[in-house]
Amino acid sequence: xxxxxxxxxxxxxxxxxxxxxxxxxDRRGGCGSGYCHFxxxxxxxxSFWQVWAGxxxxxxxxxxxxELRSPGRFPSSRAGRGRVPGSACKRRGARRTIADGPTIxxxxxxxxxxxxxxxxxxxxxxxxxxxxxxxxxxxxQSDMGRRSTVYAPRAAAATSQxxxxxxxxxxMQGGGNAIDAAVAAAAVLNVVEPHMTGMGGDAFAxxxxxxTGELVGIDASGRSGSGMTVEALEAxxxxxxxxxxxxxxxxxxxxxxxxxxVTRFGKLDLARVLAPAIRIASxxxxxxxxxxxxxxxxxxKLARDEGARATYLVDGERxxxxxxxxxxxxxxxxxxxxxxxxxxxxxxxxxxxxxxEGLAALGxxxxxxxxxxxxxxxxxxxxxxxxxxxxxxxxxxxxxxAALEMLELVEPLDLEGMGHNSAEYLHHLIEAKKLAFAxxxxxxxxxxxxxxxxxxxxxPGYVDARRALIDPxxxxxxxxxxxxITDSETIYLTVADEDGNMVSFINxxxxxxxxxxxIPGQGFALQNRGAGFTMAEGHPNRVAPRKRPFHTIIPxxxxxxxxxxxxxxxxxxxxxxxxxxxxxxNMLVFGMDPQEAVDAARFRHLSGLRVxxxxxxxxxxxxLEAxxxxxxxxxxxxxxxxxxxxxLARGWAAASEPRKDGHAGG
Numbered sequence: 001x002x003x004x005x006x007x008x009x010x011x012x013x014x015x016x017x018x019x020x021x022x023x024x025x026d027r028r029g030g031c032g033s034g035y036c037h038f039x040x041x042x043x044x045x046x047s048f049w050q051v052w053a054g055x056x057x058x059x060x061x062x063x064x065x066x067e068l069r070s071p072g073r074f075p076s077s078r079a080g081r082g083r084v085p086g087s088a089c090k091r092r093g094a095r096r097t098i099a100d101g102p103t104i105x106x107x108x109x110x111x112x113x114x115x116x117x118x119x120x121x122x123x124x125x126x127x128x129x130x131x132x133x134x135x136x137x138x139x140x141q142s143d144m145g146r147r148s149t150v151y152a153p154r155a156a157a158a159t160s161q162x163x164x165x166x167x168x169x170x171x172m173q174g175g176g177n178a179i180d181a182a183v184a185a186a187a188v189l190n191v192v193e194p195h196m197t198g199m200g201g202d203a204f205a206x207x208x209x210x211x212t213g214e215l216v217g218i219d220a221s222g223r224s225g226s227g228m229t230v231e232a233l234e235a236x237x238x239x240x241x242x243x244x245x246x247x248x249x250x251x252x253x254x255x256x257x258x259x260x261x262v263t264r265f266g267k268l269d270l271a272r273v274l275a276p277a278i279r280i281a282s283x284x285x286x287x288x289x290x291x292x293x294x295x296x297x298x299x300x301k302l303a304r305d306e307g308a309r310a311t312y313l314v315d316g317e318r319x320x321x322x323x324x325x326x327x328x329x330x331x332x333x334x335x336x337x338x339x340x341x342x343x344x345x346x347x348x349x350x351x352x353x354x355x356x357e358g359l360a361a362l363g364x365x366x367x368x369x370x371x372x373x374x375x376x377x378x379x380x381x382x383x384x385x386x387x388x389x390x391x392x393x394x395x396x397x398x399x400x401x402a403a404l405e406m407l408e409l410v411e412p413l414d415l416e417g418m419g420h421n422s423a424e425y426l427h428h429l430i431e432a433k434k435l436a437f438a439x440x441x442x443x444x445x446x447x448x449x450x451x452x453x454x455x456x457x458x459x460p461g462y463v464d465a466r467r468a469l470i471d472p473x474x475x476x477x478x479x480x481x482x483x484x485i486t487d488s489e490t491i492y493l494t495v496a497d498e499d500g501n502m503v504s505f506i507n508x509x510x511x512x513x514x515x516x517x518x519i520p521g522q523g524f525a526l527q528n529r530g531a532g533f534t535m536a537e538g539h540p541n542r543v544a545p546r547k548r549p550f551h552t553i554i555p556x557x558x559x560x561x562x563x564x565x566x567x568x569x570x571x572x573x574x575x576x577x578x579x580x581x582x583x584x585x586n587m588l589v590f591g592m593d594p595q596e597a598v599d600a601a602r603f604r605h606l607s608g609l610r611v612x613x614x615x616x617x618x619x620x621x622x623x624l625e626a627x628x629x630x631x632x633x634x635x636x637x638x639x640x641x642x643x644x645x646x647x648l649a650r651g652w653a654a655a656s657e658p659r660k661d662g663h664a665g666g
Contacts, residue, residue: 152666187277201509210500220257225365246364248528271339307518330523348372423623475628492569504555572640594655
């Protein structure tokens with residue numbers, strides 16, 4: 001099927017004659033009489049970023065077109081309504097057409113007559129961008145067979161599942177903001193992607209709060225149970241951390257984070273925000289082919305637990321097939337109890353008591369007191385400057401610091417000269433990843449027990465010394481951590497609203513269906529984050545009571561000159577820092593638009609010399625093998641899932657992951 005380069009994201013009002021005129025203009029590739037039109041075919045010699053940075057200023061700062069400048073803070077739909085920037089910009093010599101994307105142009109406001117345009121339109125429509133998995137560089141560069149970046153004038157959402165995107169837009173249409181919408185989408189993903197995420201896991205987020213121009217982080221990760229000690233594990237015969245079962249369960253922190261975000265920043269209450277998830281869990285949904293395949297891969301694990309078997313296996317025997325209707329009344333009831341009684345019903349209340357009793361019967365360490373003592377942490381994001389932008393991640397116990405260190409390691413290199421995804425380019429990125437992860441695994445743990453200041457890993461002298469270890473011609477089999485100064489299942493989503501608020505949000509139960517434990521009747525899987533600890537003596541991440549384990553899930557954000565630019569993330573365990581770095585380089589160095597950057601082939605370093613490179617050709621493989629890399633089968637490798645929302649002069653550009661069920665809408 002041939003798909004159009006741009007989605008039919010029109011906003012044309014007025015008479016039938018005017019609408020027809022606009023459609024004719026679209027077919028010609030022009031824009032008649034100030035009506036909406038779409039970008040022409042991609043220019044081969046001008047990148048998305050050159051256009052936006054050159055003609056509209058960085059990421060939509062309208063240097064040449066005052067009609068596109070935001071009055072004060074980020075423009076809402078009420079600011080500058082009815083302006084027709086096309087003609088005015090043309091007179092001043094600025095380009096009206098953005099070669100790499102559609103220009104959303106509203107028709108002049110009509111104030112009289114039967115064709116008068118309403119003063120405000122609140123309907124948000126979901127536009128689905130459908131595409132295919134990229135298999136080669138040539139395929140990625142073609143306009144055929146790939147989805148387009150979605151452009152939205154007021155609000156946008158990008159998630160890994162269309163029902164979650166629809167829920168986010170529904171909440172914003174109903175008076176909520178981006179924060180409300182992000183939590184609603186996360187709750188829906190608990191229903192439709194239960195192996196990835198849910199209230200039995202943890203959550204992290206970075207929020208751009210437009211009212212104050214403030215970037216805020218939240219760490220809603222749970223601690224280990226008060227009975228989880230090395231001695232207790234050794235007494236049960238464990239020599240390393242258990243990866244599943246009740247012993248691996250830590251306090252589920254997600255609900256506390258959802259509630260804290262809605263309470264501090266939201267316009268709606270938690271009950272209203274949870275309503276779409278309750279409805280879908282009760283009424284059911286069709287399972288997609290991607291989810292059915294992943295669900296089926298965990299069927300054996302689910303069959304080992306009574307509650308998981310009853311909740312997630314059809315007739316207690318098999319995973320649902322693609323297209324089958326699936327309901328989860330237990331999850332609907334749990335959500336409803338939280339909506340009615342608040343998060344306290346889990347953190348010390350009746351829902352928590354049921355959870356603790358069920359875990360205790362299976363050998364778990366979490367107590368009711370552990371649940372009652374849990375609180376999310378408001379944290380200050382950490383950042384590093386990269387080629388005029390500031391890239392932000394959350395501080396440890398997450399692995400965001402590794403993404404920042406990777407960027408620091410490659411920042412001074414001639415990446416453009418190497419060429420995107422060339423052997424030289426990939427070699428340097430892979431080696432940078434090895435160095436950053438060696439430091440990550442040596443030093444990062446619960447922030448309360450870390451032995452170093454994480455920012456010391458980004459100090460110029462330290463980074464320069466680490467960079468000097470990269471051999472441009474030979475892959476390193478083993479990399480040691482520096483002397484610093486004293487697979488996983490996850491969902492990522494991002495939402496932006498008409499007031500300029502942006503949310504970078506990630507939620508996870510760690511492994512597929514987490515621990516594999518579902519307390520009968522509750523309808524959600526409990527995470528296995530305890531597997532993130534180590535039992536090694538002297539390590540800062542050594543297991544101990546009421547301690548946060550090392551975490552893989554990381555939301556990302558980009559600013560420039562103190563203004564928001566982009567919310568982004570890549571789900572997928574240790575792929576996340578690697579994915580963050582590749583996505584940012586695709587956009588900030590090679591000028592790709594958001595969807596191109598998400599679609600582009602990725603690499604994933606696995607261990608030692610082993611690396612998987614998506615769609616790798618014979619010539620590239622030979623060059624990398626000559627440098628000592630061992631290429632794994634990329635078809636058996638998970639390259640993560642990305643979502644992006646980019647701030648434009650007016651509105652948003654959103655991209656979603658084609659390797660999953662990703663959908664962006666506005």
